[in-house]
Amino acid sequence: MEEGEQQVRRQIQTPATMERDGEQAVDEGEAAAPSGSTSRSTKHTSRIAIQKVTEVIAALSDYKRFLVEEIGFEGVLRIPMIQKINLKFSKFLMTKVDVKEHCIILRDGGTPITFYPEDFHKVFGIPCGQRDIHGKDVDITSEAIEFIRNSIGWTEKSDRSLSSLEVFIGKEINELSSRLEKDSFKMAFVVFVMGSLFAPCTKHDHSTIYYWGAIKDAENISLFNWCKYSFNFLLEAVCKLKLETDANITPNHLSGCHLFFQVNPSKSQLDRPNSLK
DNA sequence: ACTAGCCTATTTCACAGCCT
DNA sequence: AGGCTGTGAAATAGGCTAGT
Structure with missing residues (x-):
């Protein structure tokens, strides 16, 4: 195995180690980013706001956490604080993805x-239902929709911002709140995490309604x-990145939840449910 | 008119190298 | 060893534009 590949394999982690190592894991990617990745001083951007997500989650009351568990997003509650995501490393991994075969070939x-x-369920603990x-x-x-x-x-017609959702999620909800208030919290939470992490829009502080x-x-x-929704969203981002690369356009924006590639999904093959094989 | 994507400027942060 | 400084990368923010 080449050194670069070994570095990448060291960098890629299991879901368990993601929680254990948290911030360090992704930061180490800087050193691990192989020389094969672009060394030009292109500034990469991404709308993933994992810091925001973890900040919001950290501020949730026990009852709000219970509501999050009710909608099957309990894994999101355990996402560790990650200060910075190595975007160059994400980009490198994305360029190595075989979209058709669903694999990374380094x-x-x-x-x-x-x-x-x-694997999105195993890594991030989001629902992987039948529908x-x-x-x-x-x-x-x-x-x-209205x-x-x-x-x-x-309330404002033009408002589709994640920041206003952040404020909404922070509002007081408890056992005595109405059913509508609890449901609204659940909806707001899903829109927030999808827009901030799993299916970020390319526009800053903006969410889609797809x-x-x-x-x-x-x-x-x-x-x-x-999981499937986030997965497809990510693969679309990979396709777009590859098209841009093939066209000699230096892509500077990474869509999708590219953080997924920095966490080892391969381990999940060992214990995939038979129904999903 | 509205939405989404692209691009760029600014701010923030981490780290390496140098100096005391 | 500890503090200071410069540099590069990531995060954040907002304007512009094309498509519907």
């Missing part, structure tokens, strides 16, 4: 490191396959 002839949508977020049964009306907007505190059909009924949020 060098020609090297051992493929395969990954699957359900497809883009399925036929998740159509959403404009009235429902209802959700009002519920999560987007998946809102899956949150319109807070009770059913955990029944949807958020």
Whole structure:
């Protein structure tokens, strides 16, 4: 195995070590970023705001954590504080992804490191339900969109900001709160983590509503396959990056939850549920 | 008009190297 | 050893533009 590959394999971690090592794990990527990655002084950008996510989570009360567990996002509660993500390393890994085969091949002839949508569940602990977020049964009306907007505190028509969601999530919720308030919290939390981590929009402090059909009924949020949605979003980002690279355009923005590639998904092959194989 | 994507400027932070 | 400084990378913020 070449040294560069060994470095990358050292860098890539298991979900368990992600929680244990937290910040150090990703920071070490700087040293691990192989010489094969771009050495030009291109400034990379990403809308992943894992610091924001962990800050918001750290401020959640026990009852709010209980509500998060109810919608199946309990793994998000255990995401460690990561000060900085090595974007160069993320970019390097993204360029090594074989989208069709769902694997990372670090060098020609090297051992493929395969990954699957359900690895998002193992890494980040988000729901991997049976229902497809883009399925036929998740159509959403404009009235429902308006209802959700009002519920999560987007009262201004132009407001689709993650920062206002942050404020909304911080509002007091407890056992005595109404059902509507609790459901609104759940919806706001999902929109916040999707927009901040799993499916970040390319625009700063902005969220898309493509998946809102899956949150319109807070009770059913955990029944949807958020892993597949995040996975596909990430693969689209990889395709885009590869197209830009092939066209000799130096990509400077990384979409999708590229942090996923820095955490070892390959270990999950050992214990994938049979139903998902 | 609105939304989403792209681009760039500024701020913040970490770290290496130098000096005392 | 500890403090200071310069540099580079990441985070943040906002403007511009193209598409619908």
